[in-house]
Amino acid sequence: MEMNLPNRLSGKFIALDGPDGCGKSTQTVMLYDRLKGQGVQVVTFRDPGGTAVGEKIREILLNPEHAEISVRTELLLYMASRAQLWAEKIAPALKAGKCVVLDRWVTSTCAYQGFAGRFGAARVVEIAAASLERVWPDLAIILDVDVETAAKRMNRALDRMEQKGKEYHKKVREGFLQLSNFNDNIVIVDATKNIEQVHQTVAGAVRQIK
Ligand code: TMP
Numbered sequence: 001m002e003m004n005l006p007n008r009l010s011g012k013f014i015a016l017d018g019p020d021g022c023g024k025s026t027q028t029v030m031l032y033d034r035l036k037g038q039g040v041q042v043v044t045f046r047d048p049g050g051t052a053v054g055e056k057i058r059e060i061l062l063n064p065e066h067a068e069i070s071v072r073t074e075l076l077l078y079m080a081s082r083a084q085l086w087a088e089k090i091a092p093a094l095k096a097g098k099c100v101v102l103d104r105w106v107t108s109t110c111a112y113q114g115f116a117g118r119f120g121a122a123r124v125v126e127i128a129a130a131s132l133e134r135v136w137p138d139l140a141i142i143l144d145v146d147v148e149t150a151a152k153r154m155n156r157a158l159d160r161m162e163q164k165g166k167e168y169h170k171k172v173r174e175g176f177l178q179l180s181n182f183n184d185n186i187v188i189v190d191a192t193k194n195i196e197q198v199h200q201t202v203a204g205a206v207r208q209i210k
Helices: 024-037 052-062 071-095 106-116 121-131 147-152 166-181 195-207
Strands: 013-017 042-046 099-103 139-144 186-190
Touching (some): 024 042, 024 195, 071 099, 121 166, 139 195, 147 166
Parallel strands (some): 013 139
């Protein structure tokens, strides 16, 4: 007999990711609310951030005044915030049988620093493996959107990463689309559709978790 959803998602680790303007933060909240409503014990965090130390690292990373940050520094700061998030929040939640829904994870470092930043996605994965207890989630959902649609969704002041320009962000998207070469638990969702349609597709992918 198939286990019910709350039991099936107990101790599972799901990440939503994608280019800036893909709607990932909205979809993360919608998925969280849905799962909670279905009786799943669920917690959600943002990466970078989610802890006191991580939020400070996030502020360093996104501050437009820090234009001089190198790609290696970027990569290590993202990884440091994540290592802290794992130790302080994710590991205890998984151990307690909760389902963890994350707004971004290592998939972002592969696409941004690895691919767009030219550090190399394979090298990012090596550093992630040395820095984190776990590199890949049980499911990573990449919300795919073209640069033009994404830009239209971001009519506000841009942070340091968002200011990197169209060519960089095109590369970020390409990077995300190539990630399924690294891991089988990655699904790509068309995020140009409306919010409710994207949510239904995300929920469908989560239901497939074994
Ligand atoms: P957010 O806008 O989803 O909160 O993410 C913060 C920014 O940091 C966003 O522009 C993507 C970028 N980023 C990286 O460049 N590398 C990473 O590893 C992560 C997690 C985010």
